[in-house]
Amino acid sequence: MFFYVSQLFSFLIMPFTICLVLTGAGILFINRTWGKKLVLAGFLLSLFFSNSYLANQLMYSWEPPPKAFHTLPDYEIGIILTGVTNIEKTPKDRTYFNKGADRVTHAVQLYKMGKLKKILITGGLGFDPSDDISEAESLGDFMVWAGVKRSDLILETTARNTRENALFTEKLLKEEGLLEQQSSSFLLITSAFHMKRANACFAKTGLYPDTFPVDYYAAAPKLNFKTIFQPSINAILIWHILVKEWVGILIYKIAGYI
Structure with missing residues (x-):
């Protein structure tokens, strides 16, 4: 129940949802003065959220900086969080990656460099499974194909x-x-x-691992005509990712998870 409430709350405050609601309500009551103001507000907010410079700058400030491979010491275990595949896609003779494959490919690189002795993958079937193969198992199969020894894999297959x-x-x-x-x-x-x-969730359990952020959305900020004046669908996507993450952090704090 907690999961579904948090997902509904996230949906309702998403920037694109807000723009649609304002514009739709304004059109519905377009003959009234405040209806026209709602349409204008929806339009202006759409321009704001689709500004690639602002969205990129915000994400750039939020994401921790990447770490160079050569600066890392050797680790006993690399812990990979899932959520990077399309687990509903068939046939199940391969791994279908969404964005976020860096979590896996960079871990394989670190393993082959000798930076990781073992790899633990954590992730189950989600809240509405359509198949009995967990994401951890799917990613494990890919890693074995990519050269990781199966004996060096530890799979946690129930987390949602x-x-x-x-x-x-x-x-x-x-x-x-x-x-x-x-x-x-x-x-x-x-x-x-x-x-x-x-990292906060792991700290709550008493584990304080080092961190290796991957899968970056932001680039080095560039102020030019394109980033300022050309609306970007990707900018709206970045806002949605950030808002969902902020809501997740807020709800986790309220629930005492972090």
């Missing part, structure tokens, strides 16, 4: 959200007798925009 990723990972590490390692022996790998919440 970030809180459960942290809780079930801590439980699995304890069951495997791996919590004897220092937290600094673990490297948390997830998308840069999601790292703050993910």
Whole structure:
């Protein structure tokens, strides 16, 4: 129930939803003065949220900076959060990546460089599964194909959200007798925009891994005619990602998850 309430709240305050509601209400009551003002407000907000410079600058400030491979020490375990594949796509003879594949490909690179001795993948079937193959299993199969030894993979296949990723990972590490390692022996790998919440969830369980943000949305800010005056669908997408993440952090704090 908590999940569905949070998703509904996120949807209602999404920038594009707000613009549509304002514009739709304004058109419905266009013969009234305040109806025209609502249409204008919807239009102006659409211009604001589609401004690529503002959206990119905001995301650039939010995402932690990337870390160079060569600066990392060696880790016992790299912990990868899922949420990067289309688990409903068939046939199941391959892994279907969405954006966020960096979580996997960069982890494989680190493994082959000797920076990671083992890789733990955490992620189950989600809240409305259409298949019995978890995302962790699907990503594990890809990693084996890419050269990771199956004996070096640890799969957590039941988590449905970030809180459960942290809780079930801590439980699995304890069951495997791996919590004897220092937290600094673990490297948390997830998308840069999601790292703050993910890291806070792991800290709540008593794990304090080092972090390796990947899957960046922002580029180095550039102030020019295109970024200022040309509306961008990608800018609206960035706003949606950020708002959803901010709502997630707020709700997690209220619920005591972080």
